[in-house]
Amino acid sequence: MDEVNEPAERERPQALAPADEAMLARAQTLREITDAALRDVAQLYPADDHGSVLRDALFLQGLAERLVDQAVVAERERGASWTDIGHAASSSRQSAHERWNTTVGAWVLMQRRRTGIGRGPADPATHACDLDEWYEDLVGEQRAVSTLLSSLGDEAARAEGETRRAEARHLHDRAEELRKEIDAAYSAAMAATGTPAAREKREMWAAKHLARAAIYERLATVEEPLAPEHRRRAATQRSLAQDIARDRAPQSLPADDGTRQQVHAAYLELSDAERRGSKRAVAALLTERLNGVGADSVRKHLDAVIEAERTSYVLDITACSDPDTAQATATSLLQDYAPNTNFWRSQSHRLLSRYLMAAALDDADAATLHTWITHPDNRRPVELLRSGPMPEWADEVEEILSSHRKTRDNVLLVLQSVLQARVPPFKRSSR
Incomplete structure (x- = not known):
């Protein structure tokens, strides 16, 4: 760290515990909604300013939507399950997860602290004080917001929150390092096929997956809002390790x-x-x-x-419900088969990894995957991805499949060749 940046790093205010950070962000949005609503009650709209009434209403709607997202984040930080959130939203657990999991993921990605320019002071104590003064002027009650934030005056709780944030950053970095090590271990294991070193290389490959499983198990503890996702990823990594260990090819x-x-x-x-x-x-x-x-x-x-x-290649479609595993599996399948240009390689990898996740979500087999690739007008993969953990992948599949016919067909031809060459013979599916 250079001398210019070091003082700024030292002066950065310490965040509250994650649950309090979520509640403080929610309080700020409630203030903005209240101020906007009060302003609109007495707003004078010029007769020739058509559309301004609607614009103000839509602005309030946007704030309300932000408030709902923040409420879900706050509930997850308070320990609410996706079933609890589904009940509160009069929907199923799955529907709640599909609707808000990306929002919760973004919160965790931002280290579970308030973000946003112009949404209150960076220092949580100053921010809480500002909200207290605003509420007192409005209602007459003192310290209404501060009293809700237990970690505001608890240095130990704030320090524990920072420790968990730092550990989470380290674990994510290590998970990424292990992903690269897994790719290298896979290549080494494949190169050693048929040699005396084959078993040892496969054990090393499996060990890397088990190490990554341990990382995700720990992340489930330090990043509670995403605990189910981390545990699922851990289970996927253990399953991959077991399959590698069992394979005697x-x-x-x-x-x-x-x-x-x-x-x-x-x-x-x-x-x-x-x-x-x-x-x-x-x-x-x-x-x-x-x-x-x-x-x-x-x-x-x-x-x-x-x-x-x-x-010799074990295609575990079930494990591809995890985005990282789907992409790693596509990389492994496509080696030696993807065209030698960045564009074609990228398009082939994107479509295959997305199809692999769709097949995993549908509990489908290799035959079904082959059927989708040979019948690109089949909407099933897009529908599955749209309601899955990565809904934006559905848009990417549609983008590739709606591209110029020659481009689309060339990509699909690569994927057909990959399945025929790398995946053991399978029965054709009627799905």
Whole structure:
């Protein structure tokens, strides 16, 4: 930290406990609604200023919508479940979660403290004092707002809130580091397939997922409003680790004189285009590259090598209900298959990761996923994403599918090729 910024960092006022920060933000919005409503009661609108009455009403409506969002955040900070919030809103738990989970997520992302230029002083004590004075002038009651904020005079509670915020930042940073380490561990495990180091590499890969699960479990404790989401992510990471540990694909090549391992290693070095050739052409290429291994030996082992490689990837669609896992899975599936330009790579990755999440939300299998990709007019994936944890992903899918037909078809063709090449054979679904 440089000397210019250091004093400003020291002078930054300490936030209240998260629950009090939420209530203070709510009180500020209630003040703005009250002031706006009182102003509008006696507002004189010129006869030629058409639309001004409606504009003022819509301004109040916007404040009211902000108040509702803040009320949900405050309820989550007070320990209310999504079922409680659903009952209060006369809706289901799922509907409440779909409507406000993004709002709660944004609050947590902002470290569970008040934000917004012009919405009260940064120092919570000064802000509470201003609101107290406003309320006293209006109603006559003293310290009406301050008395509701228990951590205002409790230094220990405020310090604990700051400690939790700092720990949450550290945990999120570590989760991101582990995501990158998982990608590297996956690559190492795939490269070691068919070698003596395969088991060790898979165990390291699984261990990274378990480490990430532990991070999310701790986040569920320090970021209570998102506890269900963090626990779900932890369960997803544990499930991935278990699937990796159970998979025996790297050991599916029986011990022999070493020829099969040589064929397998050479097969992994083939380009995507070379692997898509006929089996006879692939065998001829491998024979050329393997000095001392005859064509008969290559053909003898090639079927087993291709089958082992096809089944070595574990596609866990259920885990893709987590956005991070859906994107990581799409990255893994698309390696070696996405086109070599940033545009096509980005479009293919975006659509596949969104389809993977939709399939997870629908408890669908690989066959259903394939059906959606081959029938882009099917609205089911968009509907699922619209009501899921990432509703904005529905818009992205529609954007890609409504693009120029040639662009859309090229992206879909890539995804079809990926599923056929990386996912073991499956029965066609009628869904």
